[in-house]
Amino acid sequence: MASERYSFSLTTFSPSGKLVQIEYALAAVEAGARSVGIKASNGVVIATEKVPKSILVDEHSVHRVEEVSKHIGMVYSGMGPDYRLLVKTARKKAQQYSLVYQEEIPTAQLVQRVASVMQEYTQSGGVRPFGVSLLICGWDNDRPYLFQCDPSGAYFAWKATAMGKNYNNGRTFLEKRYNEDLELDDAVHTAILTLKEGFEGQMTADNIEVGICDATGFRRLDPNSVKDYLANIP
Amino acid sequence: MSILSYNGGAIVAMKGENCVAIASDLRFGIQAQTLAMDFEKVFEMGPHLFLGLPGLATDTLTVRDRLKFRLNLYELRESRKIHPKTFAAVVSNMLYEKRFGPYFVEPVIAGLDPKTFEPYVCNMDLIGCINEPEDFVVAGSCTEQLYGMCEALWEPGLKPDDLFETCAQALVNAFDRDAMSGWGAIVHVIEKDKITSRRVKTRMD
Numbered sequence: 511m512a513s514e515r516y517s518f519s520l521t522t523f524s525p526s527g528k529l530v531q532i533e534y535a536l537a538a539v540e541a542g543a544r545s546v547g548i549k550a551s552n553g554v555v556i557a558t559e560k561v562p563k564s565i566l567v568d569e570h571s572v573h574r575v576e577e578v579s580k581h582i583g584m585v586y587s588g589m590g591p592d593y594r595l596l597v598k599t600a601r602k603k604a605q606q607y608s609l610v611y612q613e614e615i616p617t618a619q620l621v622q623r624v625a626s627v628m629q630e631y632t633q634s635g636g637v638r639p640f641g642v643s644l645l646i647c648g649w650d651n652d653r654p655y656l657f658q659c660d661p662s663g664a665y666f667a668w669k670a671t672a673m674g675k676n677y678n679n680g681r682t683f684l685e686k687r688y689n690e691d692l693e694l695d696d697a698v699h700t701a702i703l704t705l706k707e708g709f710e711g712q713m714t715a716d717n718i719e720v721g722i723c724d725a726t727g728f729r730r731l732d733p734n735s736v737k738d739y740l741a742n743i744p
Numbered sequence: 745m746s747i748l749s750y751n752g753g754a755i756v757a758m759k760g761e762n763c764v765a766i767a768s769d770l771r772f773g774i775q776a777q778t779l780a781m782d783f784e785k786v787f788e789m790g791p792h793l794f795l796g797l798p799g800l801a802t803d804t805l806t807v808r809d810r811l812k813f814r815l816n817l818y819e820l821r822e823s824r825k826i827h828p829k830t831f832a833a834v835v836s837n838m839l840y841e842k843r844f845g846p847y848f849v850e851p852v853i854a855g856l857d858p859k860t861f862e863p864y865v866c867n868m869d870l871i872g873c874i875n876e877p878e879d880f881v882v883a884g885s886c887t888e889q890l891y892g893m894c895e896a897l898w899e900p901g902l903k904p905d906d907l908f909e910t911c912a913q914a915l916v917n918a919f920d921r922d923a924m925s926g927w928g929a930i931v932h933v934i935e936k937d938k939i940t941s942r943r944v945k946t947r948m949d
Contacts, residue, residue, distance in 0.1 A: 612833035619822060 629663025752924025
């Protein structure tokens with residue numbers, strides 16, 4: 511690996527105090543497919559659009575919404591390969607925790623550990639930052655959690671947020687529609703509506719992915735369940 | 745000669761009604777020679793969490809320190825107090841890491857869950873196998889005597905004062921039948937809002 515040859519970091523400060531590589535990584539995220547997350551009173555929903563490069567693409571073979579542990583799931587905006595590495599890392603860290611403590615990892619702890627890995631890649635020899643922002647949702651302590659992890663390693667807890675293309679529009683849309691008493695079903699509805707804003711073409715159960723997390727755990731919705739929600743969308 | 749009885753020692757922990765008690769003898773000796781009568785083997789690891797470490801005295805001290813290390817980092821990282829069951833998992837993990845060159849201690853954990861205040865006791869062998877019964881646990885160089893005393897004296901639902909008596913009598917009468925344990929005893933009773941620690945007057949031989 512390149513990090514064995516280079517002892518110096520490729521992410522260095524500009525005179526204005528910025529880490530330009532991280533800015534570029536965030537640009538990669540902003541160019542990526544949209545993802546949203548909404549915390550409800552009794553759960554969390556995460557969703558993303560799947561933009562296939564051609565009609566020949568087999569949409570159901572590769573997933574963007576992934577399970578990390580029984581009660582934690584994640585989705586991303588940005589570069590798929592970088593995401594897959596982080597999913598692997600997150601899953602391993604969750605299992606390592608379970609091995610030592612004989613209990614499920616708290617969502618905030620998992621987020622801290624993943625974000626720490628992302629930060630390492632901004633300060634290690636011969637590597638570049640991850641070109642993804644993650645949305646990690648989970649349920650523990652009898653309550654829902656939603657976190658965003660950025661390429662810099664910074665993480666934020668959200669009630670509702672959007673990432674990827676035109677994320678500002680998405681966030682503005684959510685600011686109007688979010689309230690603390692949303693139930694999970696309403697949140698899924700709102701998440702799909704948010705994705706629909708600026709969605710090119712017809713939204714079907716095959717070109718979006720939805721995951722929900724509640725007291726019973728995390729699961730990715732199968733296309734039929736997504737179809738039911740879409741039926742209620744004008 | 746077993747390494748686990750080189751220094752000797754006796755620990756007992758019992759569940760009561762909304763309380764737990766943990767007690768240890770105070771002897772520190774090297775084989776037949778007694779060197780101190782104030783060597784406590786039970787340590788407070790949290791406001792409602794106690795750890796007893798009978799066995800080789802050097803490992804008693806080292807394991808206590810290394811566990812405190814892990815515990816402190818856990819509580820800082822997670823911004824919360826550890827639950828006794830989780831602490832037991834941490835101890836078990838630490839001991840098994842040394843599976844082929846173990847610490848010569850057989851830990852006893854007693855505490856109340858920081859949220860529900862439910863009583864918890866458990867003990868484990870020197871390589872971390874957890875035993876989590878509903879009544880009492882014993883450890884040290886006179887476990888046979890301790891099991892006999894506990895089985896005879898313990899009953900469910902003991903109130904804190906009764907639990908103290910039961911725990912103290914079980915420990916003292918057991919270690920009086922062991923040359924390597926004794927020389928004084930200390931008993932801690934842990935309740936939701938207070939911890940009472942009492943030293944017991946015993947035969948000093």
